[in-house]
Amino acid sequence: xxxxxxxxTLEEIYDWINRTAQxxxxxxKAILIGSSYEKRPLYxxxxxxxxxxxxxxxxxxxxxxxxxxxxxxFCLWFVHHSLSFYQQNTEITRILDSMDVxxxxxxxxxxxxxxxxxxxxxxxxKNRSISxxxxxxxxxxxxxxxxxxxxxxxxxxxxxxxxxGPFPESEPETQAVANFLRRHKNIVQLYITxxxxxxxxxxxxxxxxxxxxxxxDLLEMVQEAAQRIKRHYRNTYTYGxxxxxxxxxxxxSDDWAHKLGIKYSFTFELQDRGEYGFLLPPSHISGACNxxxxxxxxxxxxxxxxx
Ligand code: 0X9
Ligand code: ZN
Numbered sequence: 001x002x003x004x005x006x007x008x009t010l011e012e013i014y015d016w017i018n019r020t021a022q023x024x025x026x027x028x029k030a031i032l033i034g035s036s037y038e039k040r041p042l043y044x045x046x047x048x049x050x051x052x053x054x055x056x057x058x059x060x061x062x063x064x065x066x067x068x069x070x071x072x073x074f075c076l077w078f079v080h081h082s083l084s085f086y087q088q089n090t091e092i093t094r095i096l097d098s099m100d101v102x103x104x105x106x107x108x109x110x111x112x113x114x115x116x117x118x119x120x121x122x123x124x125x126k127n128r129s130i131s132x133x134x135x136x137x138x139x140x141x142x143x144x145x146x147x148x149x150x151x152x153x154x155x156x157x158x159x160x161x162x163x164x165g166p167f168p169e170s171e172p173e174t175q176a177v178a179n180f181l182r183r184h185k186n187i188v189q190l191y192i193t194x195x196x197x198x199x200x201x202x203x204x205x206x207x208x209x210x211x212x213x214x215x216x217d218l219l220e221m222v223q224e225a226a227q228r229i230k231r232h233y234r235n236t237y238t239y240g241x242x243x244x245x246x247x248x249x250x251x252x253s254d255d256w257a258h259k260l261g262i263k264y265s266f267t268f269e270l271q272d273r274g275e276y277g278f279l280l281p282p283s284h285i286s287g288a289c290n291x292x293x294x295x296x297x298x299x300x301x302x303x304x305x306x307x
Contacts, residue, residue, distance in 0.1 A: 004077050005285050007069050010040075010113045013105055016076060017043050024083060033104070034176025037129040040109040042176045047082055047101040056307065058095070058190035058300060059262075061104040061177065064141050064253065066111030066124045067278045068196040070270050070288050075105040075194065077289035078296065091297040098304055099189070102180075107173055108141055123278065127171055131158035139165035142195075143249065144174040145256035148207040153249025164251050177253065181260060190303045191257035191265040192296060196288075197277055198246070199237045200269040201225055201295060204258040206242030207250040214263050215241065221302045222266065225295040233291050235271075242267065264303050268292055 008016065021030040029046045036042060048055075062075035082101065085092050095101070106112050110128035114121050126138030136159035143154040146168035150156060154164040169175050181188060201222035204212045212218060222239035229237050238245060242254070246269075258265040271280055271288035280288065 001282065004073070004080050004289075006282050007073055007285070008076070009116055010106065010109055013072060013076070014041075014043075017045060017105065020045065020079060020083075027083070028079075031102075033180045034172055036108070036110045036173055037127055037171065038110040040113075042104065042107065042109070042173065044180070045079055045103045045105070047079065047096065047103065049086055049096040055100055055187070056098065056189050057100040057102060057184065057187045058192070058303070059102045059104075059181065059188050060192045060194065060296070061107050061253070062194045063106035063108050063112055064193060065195060066108050066115045066126070067122060069115070069278065070196045070280050070285065071194040072106050072112065073285050074270065074289050074292050075103050077285075078293060079103055079105075081293055091301055094304060095297065095300040099300070100187075102184075102188075104177065107177060111138070125161050126163065127173055129165075129171055131166070134158060136163075139163050139171050141171055141173050142253060143251035144169065144171050145178065145251050145253050147252070147256040147259055148250035151250040152207060153247055154251055162249070168251070178256070181257060181262070185261050188262050189264060189307050190300060191254065191262045192299070193253050193267050194270065194292065195267055196270045197272055197274065197280065198269045199235065199271060199273050200246060200267075201237050201239040202242045202245055202254070202267040202269065204241065204255045204265055206246070206248060206252050207255050209241075209243045209248070211241065212258060217306065218264070218266075221264070221299045222295075224302070225298040228294055228298055229291045232294060233287065235287075235291055237291075237295070264299065266299060268295055
């Protein structure tokens with residue numbers, strides 16, 4: 001198997017980030033956007049294939065949840081595809097010709113590292129911040145954003161999996177992403193966050209059953225993505241607004257990005273539908289990533305057509 005068909009330790013991913021930037025000095029830059037609770041750097045790779053003025057941008061983050069190993073694997077897959085198939089594949093070329101792409105391969109490095117250290121830790125989801133009220137560790141970064149914070153599908157109890165933290169953006173990982181997107185909100189048109197598992201293409205809102213004002217556009221985009229996945233890979237993805245399609249929950253990054261003004265905002269839940277769950281075997285990485293790549297390219301091209 002190739003490098004991209006295996007899961008990698010955090011150290012290997014940091015090495016890959018460095019190497020990728022060094023080997024592609026004209027097109028790839030590593031940008032430090034902050035650091036984690038345990039002081040690990042948060043690097044974003046900026047892919048920029050030309051320097052036309054007024055360029056727009058898209059953002060993809062991976063690894064919000066530690067145990068969802070297919071997610072960082074996808075970010076690496078996506079960058080590799082972009083660098084390998086620019087000017088070969090029509091869709092990735094169209095996207096990279098008109099947008100810069102910001103890729104955060106591991107938003108929760110402390111949690112990711114922890115899942116690699118012992119079998120019983122393989123199911124860790126949150127970051128590794130220590131609450132000042134007691135002995136439990138970890139905040140669910142996808143409950144920590146400042147949108148209806150702490151209300152639905154989240155818990156203020158640090159011992160729980162869906163702990164939203166002591167206050168909105170309490171976590172350095174959340175702050176780093178939120179600050180970066182606030183600074184770049186005028187250029188970023190498309191926000192995508194990669195999770196697993198369940199094979200779902202979700203869009204805002206999750207914090208409420210109210211429809212986003214561009215609901216019909218978002219629905220059309222994920223519907224087309226799901227149809228193309230079915231046609232090309234014979235695999236089923238369900239799609240729709242988060243609250244109705246998955247479950248209601250507050251404080252998520254997709255809803256927050258949408259309310260910031262990034263109108264095209266998505267959460268993609270990759271393979272599988274529960275057979276292996278978080279323990280998706282390496283032999284499934286290429287299938288899972290190619291499907292997700294098709295979905296990313298589908299919504300990316302649609303944004304270009306709409307915006
Ligand atoms: O619950 C989550 O954070 C996501 N599912 S997961 O199984 N990967 O944990 C779904 C997030 C959907 N979006 C929001 N809740 N805002
Ligand atoms: Zn997740």
